Amino acid sequence: MKSLLKPIYFLLLSSLTLFSCEKEDKIEAEISKISIDFTVERFDKAFAEVTPNTLPQLKEAYPFLFAKSYDDAFWLNKLKDTLQQELQNETIKKFENLKKETVEIESLFQHLKYYFPEFKTPRVITVATDVDYRNKVIVTDTIVVLPLANYLGKDHFFYDGIQEYIAEDLEPKHLVVDLATNYAKHYTFNQRRKTFLDDLIFEGKLLYFKDKVIPFKTDAEKLNYTEAEYNWAKANEEYIWRYFVDKELLFNTDTKLPSRFINPAPFSKFYLEQIDSESPGEIGKYIGWQIVRDYMKNNTISFKQMLAKEPKEIFDNANYKPRK
Template sequence: MKQFVLFTLLCVSVFSCKNEDAVENEISKIETDFIVERFDRAFAEVKPEGLSDLKKAFPFLFYNRIPDSLWVERMQDSNQIMLNNETDKIFEDFKNETHEIEQLFQHLKYYDKSFTEPRIVTLTNFVDYRNKLAVTDTVAVIAIDNYLGNDHEVYSGIPVFLSQNMKPSQIVVDLAKAYSERQIFQSRKKTLLDEMVYFGKQLYFKDKIIPFKTDAEKIGYTPEQLEFARLNEGVIWTEFVEKEMLYNTDSSLPARFIADAPFSKFYLELDSKTPGRLGQYMGWQIVRAYMKNNDVSLQEMLQTDANEIFNKSNYKPPK
């Protein structure tokens, strides 16, 4: 009997892998139509007398209340010139990033038939790492000075738990997150479970939209941090359940387990060894379990209530 069960599980696993390969093969054939417009380079090269032409080419980047004199000052600003030089070194051709964006768009077009490729515009924004990029139906703006490399000297004053993801490979990850936020509906985020499932939806969206990225890249962990989460999943879940956190509306819980932080705050000795955002990781596993155990589409899941997802997930941490 045991051998039969193992054989059945193996067959299911093989069939699932073949099905996923077939889907990915179909997605790889989807055509995309976009170019990356390097506003950062155009601004670095423009002279004051050419500013009006640049404004015509990128009207959505200029605000009427900001006089041209301030833009001319920025052209001559030493910090701006430094960023021009550094972004030019790191993103000389933007070839790899463009390829990953193409893969992202192929997957978005497969799972959302209404999706059309936007204009892709790169710029610098004085390392405003809280606002790395923005997407709309027609434009995606990427502040590439936030992706120079996690050990770049420009980031010396930024906490490591934030700067560790300020590298080129995370551009497409952050784009996927931005697109997930436009598609997720969740009527409330009152409890810790609500927050966990919301971010679990984001991460599962990345599973489908950027499957060429590792799990560590999707969640923004180092490989070691991801391994800690995997090895301690049962312990983490036990803490959440035994301390009755899941349905708790205490506003401090998202700060402890959801928000960017150097570590998660269980108020235990092991805290300093934990990565931040473990609530997001656990929500990810809940949503993965829900999708495994229920026949629903990606779009349906993104619209489903957090409690329904949890109740129908049959989630159990690995032993």
């Protein structure tokens, strides 16, 4: 009897996996038919070409990009500023067109519209401003602003002096990922986080959100990891989880834990020399992601409902088991 159970189990598992894939394919086919009417407005190019005669029209079209406390002379002088000229030249050279990024943003918007019918397509506007890796994109209900100088590639000379782990994130491929992160924070219930588990589950929700709205990105890209960093996280998942449990970190309220395992950093801080030197930063996000994925796999609940669930409820019902 035992010898028969194993083949039956794997047959059932294969059938469930096939059914799940077919369901996902059907959903993606429906999403691809959603009409999204938008264009990427190249304010960076328009401002670079503005003249005293055309400035009033540009200000009228983009009043929110011109502080009223500055007169026309200020903006015209800004055009002569060598730093502004360099910003404009470098962003336009790197992004002469935004064909790939536009396709990805459109797909993101289609997925958002499918899962959140109330979603309204915003204006999407590019700008050439100073590098600000802490605020890489700006998202409101009606406007998305894309500062292109934040995505010129990790080796760009603008990023000289920026730590390598930060510069790694300043690649064009991360633009739509950062946009999805902003929307994830908007749609995810953000209760006050007291414990390390609260942080893990919140970050896991954000990453699961990306599973749903940017499925065309790799898991490594969703985390802003390199493939090597992502493979390290997968290979060491069981060890990481055992460390969190053995050190009784899950329900710990130590405010230093996010800086060790959640916040951007060159590596995660286990305080073990060899592991610290090999690990990528933000490893807690990866663990939280796997917990949320298991919760969704093992419970009958919608994506939107999950976003509002309490962290402990998700953890208690996830039946999470780290991959070996």
